[in-house]
Amino acid sequence: MVCQVRGDCMSMLPHISLIFLTIIVSIATSYTVLIMIEYVNKRKAAVNSRSWLLAVLALGSGFFGMQVIGILTFMAEYRFTPRFWLLALSLAAACLLAAYVLKILPRGIRSRGEMVKRVLITAFFVKAVQFLGLAGVLDVRFSAISPGYYLVSAVMVLGICYFSFRFMLESNAKQVTEKQRLRNAAALGLVLTLLHYTSTRTFYTNMALPEAAAGGVWAVGTAVLVASIVTLLLLSAANLALVDLHALETENGLLRQVKASESRFRTLAYTDQLTGVPNRHWFFAHFRELMDRADGKIESVGVVLLDFDDFKSINELIGHDGGDQFLKKIVERLKSVLPESVSLARLGGDEFVFAVPNANKAYLGQLCQDILKVMHEPIQIGERSVASGISLGISCQKIAELNEESLIKQADLALFMAKSTGKENYEFFSPELLDSSIRKQEITAALQQALVNGEFSVHYQPQVELLSGRVIGFEALLRWNSALGAVPPAEFIPVAEECGAIHPIGEWVLREACRQLDAWRREGRPDIHVSVNVSAKQFLDPEFAEKVARVLNETNVPAGCVEIEITESVMIDLDTAAGLVEELQEIGVKLAIDDFGTGYSSLNAVKNIQIDTLKIDKSLVDEVLGSDRSMAILATIIELGKNLGAEVVVEGLETIEQVTLMRQYEVIGQGYYFSRPLPADKAARVWDKYLEQPNGLFHAPVLY
Structure with missing residues (x-):
C-alpha cells in the first residue's frame, strides 16, 4: 500500500486483496440477482411477503456491501470513524434498488422508452448508494468532486446499467443450467466491480483524511466482516430460492406429465382410432364450444350427416379389414373436399358428420354435390375396385333459434329421406319431412x-x-x-x-x-x-x-x-x-x-x-x-x-x-x-x- 500526502490532502491507491474481496461479493450478488429474478418470474403471484423481504434484504445487502468494501479498498491501512446513520441510508437505498430490480426485470422491458426510463432510475439508485456509503466512511465535500471524473462516471454507470439489464433479461428469457448461471454471474460481477471502481474514483480526487482516523476502526477488518455477513446473507437467500426452484421444477414436471397424460387421454377420447378423425364425443363438445363462442359472429350453422348406402355389402365383399381400409381412404377423399375450417367427425360405423358455421343452403348444397362427385370414383382395395354410394342429410338453423338436439335429429331425418328417395343424393330438412317422420313412426x-x-x-x-x-x-x-x-x-x-x-x-x-x-x-x-x-x-x-x-x-x-x-x-x-x-x-x-x-x-x-x-x-x-x-x-x-x-x-x-x-x-x-x-x-x-x-x-x- 502506498500513500502520498500532499499538504492536507492525500492520494490513495486500491488494496489488491480487497479488490478480490469486492469481486467475490459482486459475483455473489450477481448470482443471487439472477436466481431471484428467475425465482420471482416463475413463482409470480405465489411469492409470499416473507420470501420477498428476504430477497430484497439479501440483494440490498449485496449492493451495499459491494460499495462499502470497494470504498474501504482505497484506505486499507487506515482507521476511520463510521457515520452509521449515513451507512443505514445507503443500505436502505440499496434495498430500494434491489426491490426495483426484482419488480421490473421478471416482467421484462417492452419498449426502448421504458428501457431508458428504467436505466435512469437504476443509475440514480446506484449513485445514491455510492455517495451515502462513501459519506458514511469519509468526509466527502461536493467541492472536492472532480467534474470530469463525475461525467465519465455517470456515462459509465448508465452504460453498464443498460448492459446489465440486457444481460439479465436475456438470461431470464431462456432456461439455463447451473454452470451457465455461474458463468453469467461471474461476467456480471466483473462488470459491476468495474462500475464501482470507475464511479468511486470520482470522489477520491483531492479528498481530505478524516480527523478521527487515529481512533477509528481498521478498514480491512471492517471490509472482511461486511463481506462475510453479506456473502452469508446472499448465499442463504440464493440457497433458499434454489431449493424452492427445484421444488417448483419438480412440481411443474409433474404437472407437465399430468397435462401430457390428459392431452393423450383427451386425444384418445376425442379421436376415432381407425380413421384418425375426431369422434362423436369431440363433435358434440366442439359443437357446443362453437355455439358458446359465437358472440354475434355466427348467424347460422349447418350440420351435414353422411352415411354409406351399402357398406354392409362392401364388408361382405372385401372383409372387415378391407372395409377398414376403405373407410380410411374415403375419409381422406372427403377431407380433400371440405374447407380447412371444417372438421369431419365419425359418429360410428359408416356414419360421419360435420358442422359449417355461417352456411346457407346454396353453399351446403354445392358442398354436398362436390362430395357426391368425388364418391363416384371407385377405390382400389387390394386387387378389388370398390365403389359405394353415399347419402347426405342437411339441417340448417339460425343461431337465435338453435337447438343442438333438434338440429342433429333434423339432419338425421333428412338423411333417412335421402336414402328413401333413391340414395346417392342429399336432402335438406323441411317441416314436411318432420310430418313424414311422424307418419313413419x-x-x-x-x-x-x-x-x-x-x-x-x-x-x-x-x-x-x-x-x-x-x-x-x-x-x-x-x-x-x-x-x-x-x-x-x-x-x-x-x-x-x-x-x-x-x-x-x-x-x-x-x-x-x-x-x-x-x-x-x-x-x-x-x-x-x-x-x-x-x-x-x-x-x-x-x-x-x-x-x-x-x-x-x-x-x-x-x-x-x-x-x-x-x-x-x-x-x-x-x-x-x-x-x-x-x-x-x-x-x-x-x-x-x-x-x-x-x-x-x-x-x-x-x-x-x-x-x-x-x-x-x-x-x-x-x-x-x-x-x-x-x-x-x-x-x-x-x-x-x-x-x-x-x-x-x-x-x-x-x-x-x-x-x-x-x-x-x-x-x-x-x-x-x-x-x-x-x-x-x-x-x-x-x-x-x-x-x-x-x-x-x-x-x-x-x-x-
Missing part, C-alpha cells in the same frame, strides 16, 4: 300389431290371356286397413322392410294366397296360378325357400300353381340370387320378374337366371299408343321373353285400344280394364263372368 308402431289385430287382407287382380279371354291366374296384392286408415303398400312396405316386420307379413300373404287357391280348387274351379310379390329382404332370407315349402305343404297347393314375383333390384347380387332361385325351382314354384324393363339389370338377370314369367311395367305401356319408338321397344321385350321360353304379362292395361294392340302379340294382360284388385269373393265373381263369356273381354264384365 305411426306406421311402424301400427305394424307391430297389424297381424295380431287382423288388419291385413289380400286382394286379387286377374291375369287374362288376351287371345282367348281366359283367366289364367291372379296376382295376390296386400291391403292394410288400420286405425290410421287405408295405408297404401307403397307407403307401408318400405317401413315394414326397415323395421323387420316384412318377414312375418310376407309369410302371412303367401299362406293366405295359397289357402285361397286351395279353397277355389276345392270348389272345382279350373286350375290357375297365384302370383305373390316378395320384397328383396324377404327373398334374400337364407330360409326363404324352406318357408315356401312349408306353406305349400300346409295348404296342399301344388308348387307349380304358385309364382313368386321379384323385382330387378334382387338381381344386383346375381350369385346370391341365382342360388336362391335354384332352391325355389327345386321345390317346383315358378319365378316372375316384376316391372321388367325399368331397371339397369334386366338383360343381365334373364341371361343368367332361368325365369318363367316377364312382367312388363305399366310405364312402358302408357307410351305405346302415341310413340312408334316406344312400341318398338315394347315389341322387342315381348319377343325377348318369348324367345327365352317365358310367359309375358303386360301390366297396366286400362283401355280397349291398349288391349286391342297387345292382343296381336298373344300376351297375358293385367289391369283395370279387366278388374281392379278385389277381395277373394268379388274376384271369384269376376272370374265367373269370364267363364261365362270367355271372348267378352272387349266389354269388361261387371267387376265391382
Whole structure:
C-alpha cells in the first residue's frame, strides 16, 4: 500500500486483496440477482411477503456491501470513524434498488422508452448508494468532486446499467443450467466491480483524511466482516430460492406429465382410432364450444350427416379389414373436399358428420354435390375396385333459434329421406319431412300389431290371356286397413322392410294366397296360378325357400300353381340370387320378374337366371299408343321373353285400344280394364263372368 500526502490532502491507491474481496461479493450478488429474478418470474403471484423481504434484504445487502468494501479498498491501512446513520441510508437505498430490480426485470422491458426510463432510475439508485456509503466512511465535500471524473462516471454507470439489464433479461428469457448461471454471474460481477471502481474514483480526487482516523476502526477488518455477513446473507437467500426452484421444477414436471397424460387421454377420447378423425364425443363438445363462442359472429350453422348406402355389402365383399381400409381412404377423399375450417367427425360405423358455421343452403348444397362427385370414383382395395354410394342429410338453423338436439335429429331425418328417395343424393330438412317422420313412426308402431289385430287382407287382380279371354291366374296384392286408415303398400312396405316386420307379413300373404287357391280348387274351379310379390329382404332370407315349402305343404297347393314375383333390384347380387332361385325351382314354384324393363339389370338377370314369367311395367305401356319408338321397344321385350321360353304379362292395361294392340302379340294382360284388385269373393265373381263369356273381354264384365 502506498500513500502520498500532499499538504492536507492525500492520494490513495486500491488494496489488491480487497479488490478480490469486492469481486467475490459482486459475483455473489450477481448470482443471487439472477436466481431471484428467475425465482420471482416463475413463482409470480405465489411469492409470499416473507420470501420477498428476504430477497430484497439479501440483494440490498449485496449492493451495499459491494460499495462499502470497494470504498474501504482505497484506505486499507487506515482507521476511520463510521457515520452509521449515513451507512443505514445507503443500505436502505440499496434495498430500494434491489426491490426495483426484482419488480421490473421478471416482467421484462417492452419498449426502448421504458428501457431508458428504467436505466435512469437504476443509475440514480446506484449513485445514491455510492455517495451515502462513501459519506458514511469519509468526509466527502461536493467541492472536492472532480467534474470530469463525475461525467465519465455517470456515462459509465448508465452504460453498464443498460448492459446489465440486457444481460439479465436475456438470461431470464431462456432456461439455463447451473454452470451457465455461474458463468453469467461471474461476467456480471466483473462488470459491476468495474462500475464501482470507475464511479468511486470520482470522489477520491483531492479528498481530505478524516480527523478521527487515529481512533477509528481498521478498514480491512471492517471490509472482511461486511463481506462475510453479506456473502452469508446472499448465499442463504440464493440457497433458499434454489431449493424452492427445484421444488417448483419438480412440481411443474409433474404437472407437465399430468397435462401430457390428459392431452393423450383427451386425444384418445376425442379421436376415432381407425380413421384418425375426431369422434362423436369431440363433435358434440366442439359443437357446443362453437355455439358458446359465437358472440354475434355466427348467424347460422349447418350440420351435414353422411352415411354409406351399402357398406354392409362392401364388408361382405372385401372383409372387415378391407372395409377398414376403405373407410380410411374415403375419409381422406372427403377431407380433400371440405374447407380447412371444417372438421369431419365419425359418429360410428359408416356414419360421419360435420358442422359449417355461417352456411346457407346454396353453399351446403354445392358442398354436398362436390362430395357426391368425388364418391363416384371407385377405390382400389387390394386387387378389388370398390365403389359405394353415399347419402347426405342437411339441417340448417339460425343461431337465435338453435337447438343442438333438434338440429342433429333434423339432419338425421333428412338423411333417412335421402336414402328413401333413391340414395346417392342429399336432402335438406323441411317441416314436411318432420310430418313424414311422424307418419313413419305411426306406421311402424301400427305394424307391430297389424297381424295380431287382423288388419291385413289380400286382394286379387286377374291375369287374362288376351287371345282367348281366359283367366289364367291372379296376382295376390296386400291391403292394410288400420286405425290410421287405408295405408297404401307403397307407403307401408318400405317401413315394414326397415323395421323387420316384412318377414312375418310376407309369410302371412303367401299362406293366405295359397289357402285361397286351395279353397277355389276345392270348389272345382279350373286350375290357375297365384302370383305373390316378395320384397328383396324377404327373398334374400337364407330360409326363404324352406318357408315356401312349408306353406305349400300346409295348404296342399301344388308348387307349380304358385309364382313368386321379384323385382330387378334382387338381381344386383346375381350369385346370391341365382342360388336362391335354384332352391325355389327345386321345390317346383315358378319365378316372375316384376316391372321388367325399368331397371339397369334386366338383360343381365334373364341371361343368367332361368325365369318363367316377364312382367312388363305399366310405364312402358302408357307410351305405346302415341310413340312408334316406344312400341318398338315394347315389341322387342315381348319377343325377348318369348324367345327365352317365358310367359309375358303386360301390366297396366286400362283401355280397349291398349288391349286391342297387345292382343296381336298373344300376351297375358293385367289391369283395370279387366278388374281392379278385389277381395277373394268379388274376384271369384269376376272370374265367373269370364267363364261365362270367355271372348267378352272387349266389354269388361261387371267387376265391382
